[in-house]
Amino acid sequence: MMKQYYIGVMSGTSLDGVDLALMDFTLNPPKLMATDFTPMPEKIREKLTALLRSGETSLRNLGEIDHQLGLLYAESINRFLQKVRLKSEDICAVGCHGQTVWHSPNCEFPFTMQIGDMNLVAAKTGITTVGDFRRKDMALGGQGAPLVPAFHQDLFFAAERLTVVLNIGGISNISVLEENCPTVGYDVSVGNALLDSWIELHQGKRYDKDALWAKNGKISTALLTDLLAEPFFQQAPPKSTGRELFNLAWLNKKLEKFTALSQPMPSPQDVQRTLVEFTALSIANELKKLQKSDRTNLLLVCGGGARNPLIMQRLTALLAEWRVLTTSEFGLDIDYVEAAAFAWLAYRRIHNLPSNLPSVTGAKSEVSLGVIFPK
Structure with missing residues (x-):
């Protein structure tokens, strides 16, 4: 043939x-x-x-x-x-x-x-x-996006489970594959875009390899709360987003509030750690709405974010009802x-x-x- x-x-x-x-x-x-x-x-x-x-x-x-x-x-x-x-x-x-x-x-x-x-x-x-x-x-x-869920459906659908494929690129998007339900897929949050832009601004590095910089930072609860208040998270799917929303100008507006309210500004390293938490938590919040109690919930992660051990660690901790794996374990390299x-x-x-x-x-x-x- x-x-x-x-x-x-x-x-x-x-x-x-x-x-x-x-x-x-x-x-x-x-x-x-x-x-x-x-x-x-x-x-x-x-x-x-x-x-x-x-x-x-x-x-x-x-x-x-x-x-x-x-x-x-x-x-x-x-x-x-x-x-x-x-x-x-x-x-x-x-x-x-x-x-x-x-x-x-x-x-x-x-x-x-x-x-x-x-x-x-x-x-x-x-x-x-x-x-x-x-x-x-x-x-x-x-919406013209996302287009990858149709491909995910072809490769990863299985009748006996709920399968969600999570791609953490610059932006994070999901494909939801479930028996007797139309496949849905949409952007859920930022992915690596803010993390990469922030460390490049402050450390001159393209990305935070193995999350080493973020691991030594502390979460700013005030900043995290403000980030999670972004109206995009309340929109119903189908929806898509990109760097035109989640960019450094958007982040800096959140940080300016600390000065306006005379609050101590988080250190750049603390911002990086908070951005990791923001990424993981905003994704987990969406997945919790989808999980089933009567079958296996499988999350397959791909994209550059799957190489970030802190993001993967937080997703696993936040999603106790899910089996969290990567697409590489199903024959398709995460990258x-x-x-x-x-x-x-x-x-x-x-x-x-x-x-x-x-x-x-x-x-x-x-x-x-x-x-x-x-x-």
Whole structure:
């Protein structure tokens, strides 16, 4: 049987780099064959960080970043092919998410913007490329996010249990898989975005490796209470969010209240520890609403946050009624679940199969997501 190889490409809100996943869809369930990672070049990362913080740029700058990202994705794919000893003709298609620079599904004119020129990806790799996955769902009244729950359903559903897949990337989102119930999935809280931004601001590090800095901080109850008061947590799903809400400006507004009320300001390290608690507690609060008393409650964690021992420790402690594991223990590397999902989305688009879940995004109907850029 001819192999059905697809490559998924994902660069997320953490801006750390490009994840690549090679999937074989001749198998059922499909199998993750190989993975790779390309660090985000510093110049591109600086431009993206500035763009995401301000939400403003010139058309020239936007076009140039779009081009640079297209080249980065293409170069990453070509290196990956060399590494796994495959040729472009061995790959049916690439599914590339692009880099989200704005996601606004609830405004008067809903839109989402992912950049990274897919024409360049197709031209430089010689592989048919599928991109622009979110806007068709939004055109049908959906949030355009999250898109990964349909993939989670395909891989992790089991009738005898409640399964929740929790991806802790820059933002944390869940997929809820339950027998006789439509699958739902939505963003539940921030993930690593604030933690990474805060330690970079104060320590010059990209992330808090093994939570070593946070572990020696103390929780500020006052700050934690204020963070948890964010109205987003009271919104009913479907819902989605991103760095346009959970960013340093949002955090600094919370911290300014300490000065206004003449209260002692938490130290930067205490803020980091509080942010870990905020992330774990806001996630746990949502999961407690979902748990069942008559069956196993399984939580499968993936994404960069699954490597944070303090977050995992707190989730396990806060969720006594749950079995807390990672997707790696079910055959899908925690760092490459989203990249694998975009390979799956490309496979569905090439075969014109529906790939959104209206129960997740709120769209009016199922549709095959993505725009095809021929090689």
